[in-house]
Amino acid sequence: MYFGSGDGNVYALDAATGAVKWKFKTGDVVHASPAIADGVVFIGSWDSYFYALDAATGAEKWRFKTGEDAEIHNQVGIQSSAAVVDGVVYFGCRDSHLYAVDALTGEKKWAFSTKESWVISSPAVKGGKVYFATSDSGLLYQLDAKTGEADFSLSFQKWPTFSSPAIAGDMLYVGSNAGRLNVVDLANRQTAWTFETEAAKKNGPTYTKPDGTPNYAAAFKSDFYDDMIAGHNKMLTIGQILSSPVVVDNVVYFGDTDGNFYALM
Numbered sequence: 001m002y003f004g005s006g007d008g009n010v011y012a013l014d015a016a017t018g019a020v021k022w023k024f025k026t027g028d029v030v031h032a033s034p035a036i037a038d039g040v041v042f043i044g045s046w047d048s049y050f051y052a053l054d055a056a057t058g059a060e061k062w063r064f065k066t067g068e069d070a071e072i073h074n075q076v077g078i079q080s081s082a083a084v085v086d087g088v089v090y091f092g093c094r095d096s097h098l099y100a101v102d103a104l105t106g107e108k109k110w111a112f113s114t115k116e117s118w119v120i121s122s123p124a125v126k127g128g129k130v131y132f133a134t135s136d137s138g139l140l141y142q143l144d145a146k147t148g149e150a151d152f153s154l155s156f157q158k159w160p161t162f163s164s165p166a167i168a169g170d171m172l173y174v175g176s177n178a179g180r181l182n183v184v185d186l187a188n189r190q191t192a193w194t195f196e197t198e199a200a201k202k203n204g205p206t207y208t209k210p211d212g213t214p215n216y217a218a219a220f221k222s223d224f225y226d227d228m229i230a231g232h233n234k235m236l237t238i239g240q241i242l243s244s245p246v247v248v249d250n251v252v253y254f255g256d257t258d259g260n261f262y263a264l265m
Contacts, residue, residue, distance in 0.1 A: 006031075079120045088145070173247060252265075
């Protein structure tokens with residue numbers, strides 16, 4: 001069992017007993033989940049480094065440096081979990097990039113810039129394409145897995161997307177902070193249908209502008225700390241889908257900040 005912790009460590013536990021097999025210290029909190037492939041644990045930290053660790057011993061194989069933000073510490077840190085496909089590690093970063101790194105050496109293959117929008121969601125890789133969503137710009141991207149070139153992007157009306165996409169057949173499923181599950185037809189490159197949570201139906205209109213974009217002015221009175229916390233809590237009442245959906249036997253499962261767990265057919 002492998003996991004990261006707010007104490008800055010990556011842990012490996014014996015699954016049967018819970019005994020610590022090893023721990024690896026990073027320079028900051030570890031909010032990403034690990035990916036394991038070919039005996040290697042791949043995981044990012046808030047210290048701006050992405051690590052490859054020996055799964056048996058915890059020894060560092062390599063580390064990859066992402067961007068820094070020395071002024072406000074906002075555009076830094078890795079929350080996205082990695083996808084490892086055909087010897088390449090794909091992961092997002094709060095420095096506004098989606099990275100592709102050689103799994104064996106840690107050498108950068110390419111980096112795609114989202115122009116100052118966090119990549120918190122974890123990428124999905126299928127058929128030589130990489131899919132991921134952005135935060136404040138609210139975009140879904142399809143990139144060429146080998147080159148990092150964008151094939152297309154789809155707008156979710158600037159609603160942040162922290163949920164990670166799931167793909168089943170030609171359909172992609174991803175949650176939105178608007179309280180909607182967006183289902184994208186990848187063949188036609190357009191939204192096939194959406195599902196609104198109960199909270200989105202009830203509270204979404206209060207915090208949505210007529211053009212469909214977020215109405216943050218209705219939630220946030222000022223940038224004073226207490227007002228920011230209150231505003232954040234108001235936005236949560238929309239029923240933001242922060243979890244990532246799972247598709248099994250033609251049923252989509254996901255959790256929501258409205259306190260419900262949904263299953264859609």
